[in-house]
Amino acid sequence: TVNKILGIILACSAIVIIQLPFNGDLNKDLKKYWYFAAITFVGSGIIDGLLYYLEVEKISNNADIGFIASLFLFGGIAGTLLLIFKKLKGHQIRIGKKEIMGGIALGIPNFFSIYLLLLVLSNGWDGSIVFPVNNVGILSLATVFGIVWFKEKLNAYRIIGFVMSILAIILIANG
Numbered sequence: 141t142v143n144k145i146l147g148i149i150l151a152c153s154a155i156v157i158i159q160l161p162f163n164g165d166l167n168k169d170l171k172k173y174w175y176f177a178a179i180t181f182v183g184s185g186i187i188d189g190l191l192y193y194l195e196v197e198k199i200s201n202n203a204d205i206g207f208i209a210s211l212f213l214f215g216g217i218a219g220t221l222l223l224i225f226k227k228l229k230g231h232q233i234r235i236g237k238k239e240i241m242g243g244i245a246l247g248i249p250n251f252f253s254i255y256l257l258l259l260v261l262s263n264g265w266d267g268s269i270v271f272p273v274n275n276v277g278i279l280s281l282a283t284v285f286g287i288v289w290f291k292e293k294l295n296a297y298r299i300i301g302f303v304m305s306i307l308a309i310i311l312i313a314n315g
Contacts (some may be wrong), residue, residue: 144268147311150304151276155180158279158301168299188271191254195261203258211253274311276305 156177160169179304200207227233253274260270283302288294294302 141315143311144315147308147313147315148268148272150311151272151308152181154276154301155279155303157304158283160297161295166297170294184275188261188267188275191257192261192267192271195258200258202262203255205255208251208255208258211254212247253291269312271315273309276308276312280305280309 156170156174156290159180160166160173163169194207195272223233223235257270257274280302283294283298283305287294
């Protein structure tokens, strides 16, 4: 629908704008930092596309928790092999309590977010609603978390991006 299309355009724009540092010149900032948005967009698109494919092709029926655990297991193995490779190449690798706790703190919400995304898709929700609302919702929540927890200051870009992200969610959800 028109609302969904406008919402998705607004969501993509919000992702670009909210990531920009505020140096006072939007054109200059966009030219200098466009690749952050491109990497986020492509990476998120690949992940979302694969999750949607898993559900449509019934590779992961009804958010099979064993399948999701296997994904994380193979991700952990790949990460461990990468660390070993870097260590063999002479890089200094430090894995302490802080790194392990950070991995757990990021891993648990990521695990359940994938589980819940697949569960929502398996219950018939449209991917064109689920993924944009999820991604923009995460962006908005991260902004609020940064303000409350880390006392981040909102620059003009982040305020505009935050408002755009809320509008995008409303448009997509009511599409």
